[in-house]
Amino acid sequence: MASLKEMRNRIGSVKATQKITKAMQMVAAAKLKRAQDQAESARPYARKMASVIANLAAGVSGADAPKLLAGTGQDQRHLIVVATADKGLAGGFSTNVIRAARERINSLIASGKDVKIIAVGRKSRDQLTRLYGDKVVHTFELSAQKTIGLPLAQPVAEMIATAFEDGQADVVTLFYSQFKSVIQQVPTGKQLIPAVVEGDAQPIDLNGAVYDYEPSEEEILETLLPRNLTTQILAALYENQAGFFGSQMAAMDNATRNAGDLINALTLQYNRKRQAQITTELIEIIAGAEAL
Amino acid sequence: MAGKLNFSLVSPEREVFSGLVDQVDAPGVEGDFGVLPDHAPFMTALREGLVTVYVGAARTQYDVKGGFADVNGEGLTILAEQATEVVAA
Secondary structure, three states, X not given: OOOHHHHHXXXXXXXXXXXXXXXXXXXXXXXXXXXXXXXXXXXXXXXXXXXXXXXXXXXXXXXXXXXXXXXXXXXXXXXXXXXXXXXOOEOXXXXXXXXXXXXXXXXXXXXXXXXXXXXXXXXXXXXXHHHHHHHEEEEEOHHHOOOOOHHHHHHHHHHHHHHHHOOOOOEEEEEEEEEEEOOEEEEEEEEEEOOOOOOOOXXXXXXOOOOEEEOOXXXXXXXXXXXXXXXXXXXXXXXXXXXXXXXXXXXXHHHHHXXXXXXXXXXXXXXXXXXXXXXXXXXXXXXXXXXX | OOOOEEEEEEOOXXXXXXXXXXXXXXXXXXXXXXXXXXXXXEEEEEOOEEEEEEEOOEEEEEEEEEEEEEEEOOEEEEEXXXXXXXXXX
């Protein structure tokens, strides 16, 4: 059994760990507020964009519809974009997203489709390269930029658009974690190409009036669709960021509590041992005194 | 004047402006245009340039990059990749 000094050291080290996890929890809580605001203020833009596209898509259809909207009409080559966090210590945040993506990737491979992967975030890069090796065609790191923003989403969107135009992909799906609340993040797979008109994106009711387009409807769509790609990726990154801090906060809160429990248990053990030692010493003294 | 125009200027980062205004001038790809209340439905891509917002006698300008304007029954919405307020010199 450990000596008293060893136990004291052990308690000290758990206390130090607890201080660190407590500090990380508070930092995450502070950053969460900011990330959450950002995720929420990005929503009007994404929603508006979706409704404009829903409107335009209703008017343009058939063979002359832009490929980014309608797809190639095939279903053979899949490009999977997996967005996670760069850092860990956030419970199962990144793992949950990757698990959702893995299920999809495995089922696609099993049905004989070609799968290519773009990994966004260091966690997804590490895990996916280990699992799928050369299927990962490109990786992005979030820490390349100081803050989550357009400069981060743009290259990802451009890469997707290029891959699509070069005919390397028929269907593009983005995996990220949707921020529902601080304690709930939902790993989500969202199809980017062909664009899916979402249920909540209602075409704008014009009361019978007709839109004037400048330049033409098709040209507007062609500039709008790549931009929509960027917007969706940016929105996903914002959601991820908020989810990451939420998850980190919960994980660190848990860790702090566990450390507290551990300290209590160790302190109890320590005190028992100390008292046992004192009792032994007393018995020895009394026995010594009686012997005289 | 018949009512006010409901105008909102949104960028991916945040909603830059939202409220009732009298007139908005914006740089469309095929020429600058002004929007007054009760404008006909209209949709256009924007050049890089200045969007001017008139509220009463006050005038605010925004530098807009990579934008897109949509006028419908609900008002005017400008979606811009970047929008910053120009501080009057």
